[in-house]
Amino acid sequence: MPSCLFVALPVLLWSTHVLAAPPVGNDAVEGTLRMEVGADGLGTRPIHIGPGVSTTLLFDTDIQHDQLSLESRAQFARVSTGSSVLVLVPSNDLQGGDSLKLSIPFKDPGSALPSRLSLTLVVDSGAVDRQVEVYRRARSAESYRQEVQQLRAELERLRQEHVSSGEGAREPMGLRGLLIASKSLPGIGVDGKWMRIKCRRPCSFHVERGSVFTSGPRRAVQLMLRTADTKPWTIGKAVLVDRQGKEWQSFPPFQSGPITAESQATLILEFDVNNAELDGYQLRVTDVDGTRTAQWSGINFP
Known part of the structure; x- marks a missing residue:
């Protein structure tokens, strides 16, 4: 001053x-x-x-x-x-x-x-x-x-x-809010080639479409999913893991509805990643009860 x-x-x-x-x-x-x-x-x-x-x-x-x-x-x-x-x-x-x-x-x-x-x-x-x-x-x-x-x-x-206030799931902010509200994503790197990744077996999900996004230190994953299980899924936690094993927990996940075998749901996960590397990540999601886990590998951000 x-x-x-x-x-x-x-x-x-x-x-x-x-x-x-x-x-x-x-x-x-x-x-x-x-x-x-x-x-x-x-x-x-x-x-x-x-x-x-x-x-x-x-x-x-x-x-x-x-x-x-x-x-x-x-x-x-x-x-x-x-x-x-x-x-x-x-x-x-x-x-x-x-x-x-x-x-x-x-x-x-x-x-x-x-x-x-x-x-x-x-x-x-x-x-x-x-x-x-x-x-x-x-x-x-x-x-x-x-x-x-x-x-x-x-x-x-x-x-x-x-x-x-418990409003995180209803009114997502950051990339989550942008992905929900807009189809136009200026200044954000996008890669829709989701089929290159692998889901560890037994895999609980069928990924019908997916994209990954990058904006500065932020990484986001958008998935359209159905379950391979009979029991519906609600995601409680998601973790992104780099090649060295360092983990980043997601912001509160956004989910358009319960993921079931009959109805597709959209899942958006966002991470604040202090890492310049864009390739070789794993994604691990756990249900709200903490009893079921699914994991994908080979995730590369644009």
Whole structure:
């Protein structure tokens, strides 16, 4: 983070202690929003504010805080400014969906950088941007690294919520979701020559059609199956094994319905494989009871 943002931290700590409302549960967006000032002086997206909740803007250059222009300023419980800090606390008079204009001039208008920042504030108590870092100069590599870490943490949180809610099988994500939703697969390697692989005997399945897919580290297998058993199959777990014996467990399998001898079902398996090798894999699937297993070898990805 630029050094002048660290200078602003004492003001930030004071303002959040004095001005911030009590914790509001899920009414605040976690993490920091980082915004670059465009050449036209416009923000890259609206800032979400909420009644009784503080939003703090930190700038990487000094602002002319005594000359900022805030629409409907009288409807804010607090507007606190510092050399490079602006804290806004809307009052309860503002209604959800209201849109306000905020204009902030910078102290060195004669530079080649934008002289003023124009922002749109949107009242949305369900998703408040609590802290915003505004970059007028070029951002540092460290700020991008922090943003990537924040995004990764948020994606992992959403993934955990998705898994814990039991929705993984109903709403597959990643390649599984794409294969279910679309016939067009731009940027994905596809190989439909499934008949080259071998199923270890006794084999529980008849593979009527199959394809394999590659996208970066992701590998996916799509099979149209019938059973060779009398008992229907529901896949509980799938494991991909490379030539060295390293195993990767699949994301929750997607299955269009029970696999039986009478009715074909589609099975889609997706793996995150940290291995550049594309050839010589084995695939092992186990039913939900963990009592039956089927295994194929000779799987090569495109």
